[in-house]
Every structure is written in C-alpha cells, then in structure tokens.
Amino acid sequence: MKNFSIAKSRRMRSTPYTSRIEKQGVTAYTIYNHMLLPAAFGSIEDSYYHLKEHVQVWDVAAERQVEISGKDSAKLVQLMTCRDLSKSKFGRCYYCPIIDDSGNLVNDPVVLKLAEDKWWISIADSDVIFFAKGLASGHKFDVKIIEPIVDIIAIQGPKSFSLMEKVFGKKITELKFFGFDYFDFEGIKHLIARSGWSKQGGFEVYVQNTKSGQKLYDYLFEVGKVFNVKPGCPNLIERIESGLLSYGNDFDNNDNPLECGFDQYVSLDSEVNFLGKEKLKKIKSEGIEKKLMGVKIEVKEISLPSSKNIYDENNTLIGELRSATYSPQFKQVIGIAMIKKPFWKSSQSFKIEINNNTFNGKVCDLPFI
Amino acid sequence: MKNFSIAKSRRMRSTPYTSRIEKQGVTAYTIYNHMLLPAAFGSIEDSYYHLKEHVQVWDVAAERQVEISGKDSAKLVQLMTCRDLSKSKFGRCYYCPIIDDSGNLVNDPVVLKLAEDKWWISIADSDVIFFAKGLASGHKFDVKIIEPIVDIIAIQGPKSFSLMEKVFGKKITELKFFGFDYFDFEGIKHLIARSGWSKQGGFEVYVQNTKSGQKLYDYLFEVGKVFNVKPGCPNLIERIESGLLSYGNDFDNNDNPLECGFDQYVSLDSEVNFLGKEKLKKIKSEGIEKKLMGVKIEVKEISLPSSKNIYDENNTLIGELRSATYSPQFKQVIGIAMIKKPFWKSSQSFKIEINNNTFNGKVCDLPFI
Numbered sequence: 001m002k003n004f005s006i007a008k009s010r011r012m013r014s015t016p017y018t019s020r021i022e023k024q025g026v027t028a029y030t031i032y033n034h035m036l037l038p039a040a041f042g043s044i045e046d047s048y049y050h051l052k053e054h055v056q057v058w059d060v061a062a063e064r065q066v067e068i069s070g071k072d073s074a075k076l077v078q079l080m081t082c083r084d085l086s087k088s089k090f091g092r093c094y095y096c097p098i099i100d101d102s103g104n105l106v107n108d109p110v111v112l113k114l115a116e117d118k119w120w121i122s123i124a125d126s127d128v129i130f131f132a133k134g135l136a137s138g139h140k141f142d143v144k145i146i147e148p149i150v151d152i153i154a155i156q157g158p159k160s161f162s163l164m165e166k167v168f169g170k171k172i173t174e175l176k177f178f179g180f181d182y183f184d185f186e187g188i189k190h191l192i193a194r195s196g197w198s199k200q201g202g203f204e205v206y207v208q209n210t211k212s213g214q215k216l217y218d219y220l221f222e223v224g225k226v227f228n229v230k231p232g233c234p235n236l237i238e239r240i241e242s243g244l245l246s247y248g249n250d251f252d253n254n255d256n257p258l259e260c261g262f263d264q265y266v267s268l269d270s271e272v273n274f275l276g277k278e279k280l281k282k283i284k285s286e287g288i289e290k291k292l293m294g295v296k297i298e299v300k301e302i303s304l305p306s307s308k309n310i311y312d313e314n315n316t317l318i319g320e321l322r323s324a325t326y327s328p329q330f331k332q333v334i335g336i337a338m339i340k341k342p343f344w345k346s347s348q349s350f351k352i353e354i355n356n357n358t359f360n361g362k363v364c365d366l367p368f369i
Numbered sequence: 370m371k372n373f374s375i376a377k378s379r380r381m382r383s384t385p386y387t388s389r390i391e392k393q394g395v396t397a398y399t400i401y402n403h404m405l406l407p408a409a410f411g412s413i414e415d416s417y418y419h420l421k422e423h424v425q426v427w428d429v430a431a432e433r434q435v436e437i438s439g440k441d442s443a444k445l446v447q448l449m450t451c452r453d454l455s456k457s458k459f460g461r462c463y464y465c466p467i468i469d470d471s472g473n474l475v476n477d478p479v480v481l482k483l484a485e486d487k488w489w490i491s492i493a494d495s496d497v498i499f500f501a502k503g504l505a506s507g508h509k510f511d512v513k514i515i516e517p518i519v520d521i522i523a524i525q526g527p528k529s530f531s532l533m534e535k536v537f538g539k540k541i542t543e544l545k546f547f548g549f550d551y552f553d554f555e556g557i558k559h560l561i562a563r564s565g566w567s568k569q570g571g572f573e574v575y576v577q578n579t580k581s582g583q584k585l586y587d588y589l590f591e592v593g594k595v596f597n598v599k600p601g602c603p604n605l606i607e608r609i610e611s612g613l614l615s616y617g618n619d620f621d622n623n624d625n626p627l628e629c630g631f632d633q634y635v636s637l638d639s640e641v642n643f644l645g646k647e648k649l650k651k652i653k654s655e656g657i658e659k660k661l662m663g664v665k666i667e668v669k670e671i672s673l674p675s676s677k678n679i680y681d682e683n684n685t686l687i688g689e690l691r692s693a694t695y696s697p698q699f700k701q702v703i704g705i706a707m708i709k710k711p712f713w714k715s716s717q718s719f720k721i722e723i724n725n726n727t728f729n730g731k732v733c734d735l736p737f738i
Contacts, residue, residue: 002391003374004374004375004391004395004396004397004398005372005373005374005375005396005397005398005409006373006374006375006397006398006399007397007398007399007408007409008672008674009399009617009618009673009674009692010617010618010673010674010675010676010691010692011399011494011615011616011617011618012399012400012617013674013675014674014675018674022371022373026373027373027374028373028374028375028376029373029374029375029376030375030376030378030380030381031381031400034494034495034617039374039376040374040376100499100502100506101502101505101506106499106502125380125403126403126496126499127495127496127499127500128499129622130469130475130495130496130497130499130500130503131496131499131500131502131503132503133469133470133475133500133503134499134500134501134502134503134504134505134506134507135503135504135506135507136470136503136507137469137470137503137504137507137644138503138504138505138506138507138508139507147622246380247380248378248379248380248381248403249378249379249380253498253516275506303377304378304379305377305378305379305382305383305387306379306382306383307379322379323378323379
C-alpha cells in the first residue's frame, strides 16, 4: 500500500509525549479521539515480537476520559451502559459497552469509579462526551461533564511487571487485572491500572500532572534498559491475534452488543435502567441476524483500508471483513468479520478478492487463541 | 516539519472517491468525521494559486450528514442551535452553531431543511449524531436520527460556474449563494448547493447515488479540461486568508459563539428555545473574556501541529495561536488566535517563539481581506 502523509493541525492535536516519540522514531500515526496515536515505529512485525518478549512504553494519550461528576452521575453512567454497575466499586475498571436507544453501540470504554459521585469513562474513538451532554441536558441531570487533562502512558509486555516494580515498588505487582490504585512517583500521585490494549500484560498510568508524566516517561526508558524497553503502540498483529475488538474497525453504531459477543456485559436480567434495554431484550428473544467472527485466509499479506465483502462458493454475500493482518503465529492472514446468519458457523468456507486475486478462507471462533 | 505516514483502517474509512484521488496524486490526508479527507496534492501553495484562478474538484465526503426526521425533528434541530430557524425554508442552507447547555460550541454545521420534518446537518469534525441522540432520548422526542449515505463532491474556484453550467445547464448558475436545489445528471437527481469551504465560489453536490456520483466525478474532469480543472481539497492558505474558521482548529467545546464572532447567528432576542440560551444571555451582558482575532507575524514560514502561546512585550500571556500559514497575499505568516481581554485590540503587538527564534506579530481584525 502506498504511503500518504498525515497533515497535522490543532484539530488532531499532539500529546505531551509527541515530541518524545518523534525523537524515538515513530513512523506512522492514526487519529483517535481527535488526537495523534502512534501506529508504527518501523516494522509492525518486529514490534510485535518485541512486545511479546520484552516491555514497551506507549503514548496512548488519545484514550481520552469523559469525567462525569455530581449528584446524578451514577444514574447517567448507568443509563449509558448495558452493564450492571450497581455493585461497582472504587479500585476496579469495568469494560462497559455504551448503548443508544436503538440498542446499538456508541463506544466500548473502560469505566473507572473514582468516588460515589465521580466517574471516568476511558473511551474508544467516538465523542461520548456529546452523548453524555445530550442525555444529561434532556434528563435535567445534576452532573458536570468535562474532558479532564489525563494523558495515559501504557507499559505493556511480559517484562512490564519488573519494570513497574523497579519504579513504583513491590506494591504495584499486587494490583489485580483491571484493578487500579494511586502510586507515587517523585512525590506525585498517579492513578495506575493493571490494564492496556494488549494481552501481554501491563499497566496504564492515567497522567494528570503532565510534567511528572513526562519525567516518568523518560525515567521508564532510563531504568528499563535492562529489560530491553522500547517505544511502541497498540500493535495490529498482536491485537487481532488476541481478539481485542476495536470500535470503528470491528463494530460501530450500526451494530449491537449481542452481535459483537459482548453478552456477558449485557445485563438484561438486572434491575438497572439503561438505554436500549427493551430493544436488546427483543433482539435477544428473536435472535441476532449477524455476528462478529474470526476468519483465516490462505494468503500471506493483506492491507485493509476499508471493509471488504466475502462470499460463499455460490457467490452469496455472507459478510464483511473489517480488520485483518498477517499472523506470524498462524502463518496466514487472520481477521475479524461481521458474518450474516446462517453463515457464522465455524469452518464455513468463503472467497475473498485481494489485489485482483481470489483467495479461500474459513470462518472460526473468537478469540483465535 | 518531518512527514509521518497515516495508518489506514476501517475506523478512518475511505470515501467513494479515494481510489480516484490516489490515482490523481493526493499526497497527504487529514481525518475528519472518522473519514479520509485529502489535505494536499503536492504543493499547497501551487494548489492555492490554481484554486484562485481556475476550478478544482474536491472529495469532501468527510463532511458527513446527520439526518433528523420525524414529528419532533424541527424542535430538536432548533434546540441544538442558537440560530433562529423558525423562518427557515426549503432550498436554503443555514450556517448554525451547535451549542451545549453551558453555551459552548459542539460544532458549526450548515443545516439544510429538506422538508418540514426532515433535516440534514452537514457537520464539521465532531460526532453531532451522538449529541442529537442523547437529547432526543432525554426529551423523548419522536425523531429518527441516522447518518445517511451522502458523499459530497465540491466544485470550487472562479471557473466552477462555467464547468457546472456545462454539466447541469444554465439553471444551475441561477442558484443564489447558500441556495440548493435538485439537478439531473444522466437521469439521476442530485441535491446541489451553492456553497463550499473556500471563498472562490462554487458548489457542493450531496451525492446519494454513489455510482452516479463517481461517474459525475470522472465527467467533471473530462469536460473540465478546457477550464484547467484539477483535483484539490480545502486549502489551508486560502481558508485562512478568507477567514474561514475551522471547528477543532480555531475553536472547540471550550469556546462559546460570542467569543468566535458568530454574533449574527446567536438569536438571543428570538422567541425560540435552544440550549445554553440563558447562559449566553448572561455571558453577553457580562461581556466575553477572550475573542478570536487575526494575527500577522513577521516571518515567512510556520508549521503549527498544535496551538502556541503568544506574549506581549512584558511577557504576559495574551493568547494562543490556533491556525497559521504563510500568506502569499500578505507576504508573511497570518493566523487565527484566541486573544485574552483586553489584548484583542487591533494592532496589539506580541511575541511568539517559532523553532527557537522569537518573532514579532500584530493582532488584527477578521476577516483579513
């Protein structure tokens, strides 16, 4: 695929770490929440192997927060997500599909309860803040909704535990998966969660004190040398192999959470009130018409700037491929596709055209591994 | 400024014209409403001179529509904008700041009334659809809100009138500025407005029939040869010289319409009900604290990937530069800056650091010309 430059401007703003990653050799960007998100430091495959063996520090400031505080904040946050948050507590992260009135997805953030009346919604790439503001205004909720200054640094990879222990002490290794707490760096408290957009283990530092965050960024590279630390970013190969879904890529506002396999986060039997609940109950009882599935394709290379139709042996359209990559683990292209009923059975074969050639593929279950 | 590649994916999707502009030599993209928007075909300055003399065809499919239809559609659209739409009619485009409860800007779209109960909001770069969905849900409005398949082609430049007459006949030259109507191309009706994101004159074709739009795109280049037609895109130099403001660049959700000089679109004395009305009345009576102004800087070159602080002679922070370009017309850098009270007087001098050198500048009124 030909390379095109990205035209920078304030509308797709830099992060506090941009000047650092540009010195460190970032080669490609994507835009996420109107902000620069690094997409490659040279070869994505090299970075994939490194991530699975060592530790990387990622500028993921583009994972913005929507902060909802005030008397009605819990009510508003619950209204927006189909996951029952009635028993949620401080110190835990919750993966929460955000749903509209039609039962379709608006985003799939991680929600952090900072206090009984203060929440952060750590969003994927859509303007959840305006959905929240519209709902709050319509319902006359007593809430304050802002995008706070929070610029996340992620530390990912198997050696992230040793690196973080070196910086923050033994206590940080006791954080459970999707737990968070405050940790001290040179006298400044940082909220740190055991989370991140890879399945290689790691942490996310929710940096509110920008200067301290920049110091921490540099310090991680200083003390991380012994762990072969490198700059990195969410890795296309690793995230697809791991079955990590991406809003806007694998699903969007035309899809519902049951079609995306999010059933365990759809609390239809709960007492709580959320948008689209009746709609989703109806969909569940009638059954879904399409479903996100894995695919494996007998080809060694693909680039996918948009979705691509896939057909069965009778040339019937059976779905569309939405994300794909060559997988070193499976030694072929794997991807994530929205497959129509009744073609979503595992091992359904299909055809796909790539660069004017037709290749064979098979549907499979997610996750791949 | 160093060049970085853009990492393409379905999340920042292609348009129906992307394969065409890539054959035609697009070199840079920006992302706008989660879609590819061309930002350069080689030199921006060459393209600027061409645009001012000839005619260009632009892929601006990234100008997405939010379609609001149904019984309460007029009520919802009016609630979202501070401009009085009670006398709006079919066939006219309306520049309408979208405002939240705090009186701040959410977007600055053009609104088209397609029927008494059907509207298109032709948006700048933010997810207005989720604001509309949130409000509709909270107010229990009887509306349907979708992003329809509409992929705009813009025809811009002084020779756009001759080119469009050649394709659509004499009648299209009778369209008044910001008027729209339906015109026939090979048996397919297209909504065409006399509008576009330049001050060089032109039209926007709201393409709903994708195949016909692609044919039209090609045909415009075929019959446009005699007018020296070229592919192009919104031009940074031309838009700043013309004082065309950009949501996300020059203003955002932290600014209100009175700070942006949108006073004529803020109908505080009207009878209509819109979000933030009381708040804006209060702000108006108390006076604003910052204001968008033009600036001229004694330097020949600038690149501005983020905003930049500017200071007076006593090193007092007086504002921030948000967009800037070298202007061939003024033979220096000009830009758009948010200036604090009381420094927004025309001819206020300031200092700015660019590439480790300090340059002098002066505040001026907008538009520049």
